[in-house]
Amino acid sequence: MSQQEPAHVVVAGAGLAGLAGAVWLAEAGHRVTLVEKRGRLGGRTISVEVAGVDGRVDNGQHLFAGCYDALLRYVHTIGTADLLRWDAPPFAIRTGPGQLLTLRAPSWLPATVRRVVGLSWLAWPPIPLRDRPAALRTWLRIARAALRPAPELDDLTVDRWFRRIGAPASLRALVLDQFVIGLLNERTERVSASLFVRTLHWIGGRAAAGNTRAGDAVWPRVSLHELFVAPAERYLAERGADIVAGSGVTDVEIAGDAVTGVRLADGRVIEADAVVLAVPPWSLTTLLDRGNLGRYDHFGPARKIEAAPISSVYVWLDRPLRMRRLAENLRDTTIEWVFDTSGMHGVETGAGHCYSLAVSASWDVVHLSNAEFTAAALASLARNYPEFAEAEVLRTHVIHQPKATFSAQPGFDDLRLPQRTPVAGLFLAGDWTDTGMPSTMEAAAESAARAVAAVREHLGDRPGSEGGARR
Numbered sequence: 222m223s224q225q226e227p228a229h230v231v232v233a234g235a236g237l238a239g240l241a242g243a244v245w246l247a248e249a250g251h252r253v254t255l256v257e258k259r260g261r262l263g264g265r266t267i268s269v270e271v272a273g274v275d276g277r278v279d280n281g282q283h284l285f286a287g288c289y290d291a292l293l294r295y296v297h298t299i300g301t302a303d304l305l306r307w308d309a310p311p312f313a314i315r316t317g318p319g320q321l322l323t324l325r326a327p328s329w330l331p332a333t334v335r336r337v338v339g340l341s342w343l344a345w346p347p348i349p350l351r352d353r354p355a356a357l358r359t360w361l362r363i364a365r366a367a368l369r370p371a372p373e374l375d376d377l378t379v380d381r382w383f384r385r386i387g388a389p390a391s392l393r394a395l396v397l398d399q400f401v402i403g404l405l406n407e408r409t410e411r412v413s414a415s416l417f418v419r420t421l422h423w424i425g426g427r428a429a430a431g432n433t434r435a436g437d438a439v440w441p442r443v444s445l446h447e448l449f450v451a452p453a454e455r456y457l458a459e460r461g462a463d464i465v466a467g468s469g470v471t472d473v474e475i476a477g478d479a480v481t482g483v484r485l486a487d488g489r490v491i492e493a494d495a496v497v498l499a500v501p502p503w504s505l506t507t508l509l510d511r512g513n514l515g516r517y518d519h520f521g522p523a524r525k526i527e528a529a530p531i532s533s534v535y536v537w538l539d540r541p542l543r544m545r546r547l548a549e550n551l552r553d554t555t556i557e558w559v560f561d562t563s564g565m566h567g568v569e570t571g572a573g574h575c576y577s578l579a580v581s582a583s584w585d586v587v588h589l590s591n592a593e594f595t596a597a598a599l600a601s602l603a604r605n606y607p608e609f610a611e612a613e614v615l616r617t618h619v620i621h622q623p624k625a626t627f628s629a630q631p632g633f634d635d636l637r638l639p640q641r642t643p644v645a646g647l648f649l650a651g652d653w654t655d656t657g658m659p660s661t662m663e664a665a666a667e668s669a670a671r672a673v674a675a676v677r678e679h680l681g682d683r684p685g686s687e688g689g690a691r692r
């Protein structure tokens with residue numbers, strides 16, 4: 222590469238990790254080619270058209286939090302930060318009609334005090350009196366473990382760890398188990414205690430660093446396509462980046478132990494000074510089976526990473542329900558979350574008032590037919606919102622995502638690969654790479670920030686030069 226020519230970086234995979242990586246590399250002045258196997262960009266944050274509905278519908282409601290620093294920086298870079306709606310913490314548990322446990326504190330209190338007071342019921346939840354001392358001890362043990370996450374916790378599931386620390390069944394049923402599922406998209410009997418504790422450590426760390434809104438919910442006011450994807454495409458086009466969609470990377474070209482480019486499914490070879498593979502582990506496995514990367518044992522652990530499902534049904538009603546929060550977490554019923562999508566977007570379209578009903582770690586329902594799943598979901602609404610009986614269901618749309626997130630089972634800490642690889646010039650990004658975070662949009666964006674920093678170092682970018690990922 223001559224001094225004058227910008228370095229050429231290929232980013233493979235246009236989910237959030239690939240989009241953020243490409244955007245930040247273009248921001249830093251590099252020539253970027255973004256390659257996406259599918260015909261459209263967005264990966265697991267896509268929005269689709271539904272017959273009879275204006276605008277696009279997301280592949281499932283996405284919630285993010287005030288502690289998502291890297292993702293917030295991404296939306297700032299592409300200019301969509303004002304399309305977010307900030308809300309109080311997303312702890313709103315509906316235990317039946319008219320019964321909602323949620324933030325309750327006088328509005329005149331300063332915001333931070335209000336959150337602490339409002340969430341104090343979590344430490345003293347409405348469970349039998351005899352269980353309350355054990356509940357308090359459980360919270361203290363969780364807090365202590367989160368202060369200094371112990372690697373041994375990766376040998377245990379959350380379920381076993383909760384038993385070990387004496388978490389009362391009543392606290393688990395009301396708060397804890399759903400809290401874990403919501404954070405990690407996996408059942409307590411399957412998910413590693415290490416990831417749970419590390420996640421709390423990470424959120425607490427960002428709060429301790431002065432982010433007073435770290436626990437607050439942040440909702441998209443538009444579709445994920447309008448929030449993350451279309452603006453990134455515009456940003457990249459304005460900076461002369463190439464986007465190749467509909468033909469994936471089938472092999473990484475390597476000479477010696479250094480990357481020279483990528484080979485695409487249509488036979489083209491694109492030369493590059495650096496390559497970022499921002500593909501999920503189950504796609505990396507295909508590259509390992511069929512190509513040059515299979516020679517490196519380093520990538521082997523990615524083969525063992527499994528996926529976990531999320532199932533959603535969008536429901537359009539002729540009238541709104543009487544929800545008190547934009548998101549309510551249900552108990553003892555098929556549906557786990559009810560999201561007021563129209564309320565978040567602040568628009569009521571001709572199609573009706575839209576709700577997204579979602580089940581995380583949806584092992585029990587992911588194989589149901591659309592009709593069966595919809596019937597179970599509507600029964601959940603009827604049980605929890607009596608006014609649903611008066612409403613007319615105008616339209617429904619089911620989305621099962623069998624590979625929504627990774628499934629972090631015990632031993633998972635050893636399967637995550639760092640963003641740097643033994644192949645010079647080759648980097649990894651994606652929610653599953655090593656960030657210590659759960660399978661989230663923030664992990665994807667953070668992995669991109671780390672990969673971009675590593676690429677820039679490899680290419681000899683001047684430290685502190687404009688653009689790129691600040692960490």
Ligand SMILES: Cc1cc2nc3c(=O)[nH]c(=O)nc-3n(C[C@H](O)[C@H](O)[C@H](O)COP(=O)(O)OP(=O)(O)OC[C@H]3O[C@@H](n4cnc5c(N)ncnc54)[C@H](O)[C@@H]3O)c2cc1C
Nearest residue numbers: 234236237238258264265281284469470504651652661662
């Ligand atoms: C229904 C649902 C709900 C969710 N809810 C939340 C939530 O509330 N909060 C949250 O933070 N996270 C949530 N997530 C998780 C979040 O969406 C993901 O963690 C994140 O989007 C992953 O981004 P990624 O870039 O790492 O991977 P992906 O989005 O999977 O992107 C990888 C891309 O690589 C492409 N690709 C694969 N192989 C190749 C190849 N050989 N060549 C080129 N391209 C290739 C794929 O087509 C894909 O576009 C949810 C996910 C789903 C599905």
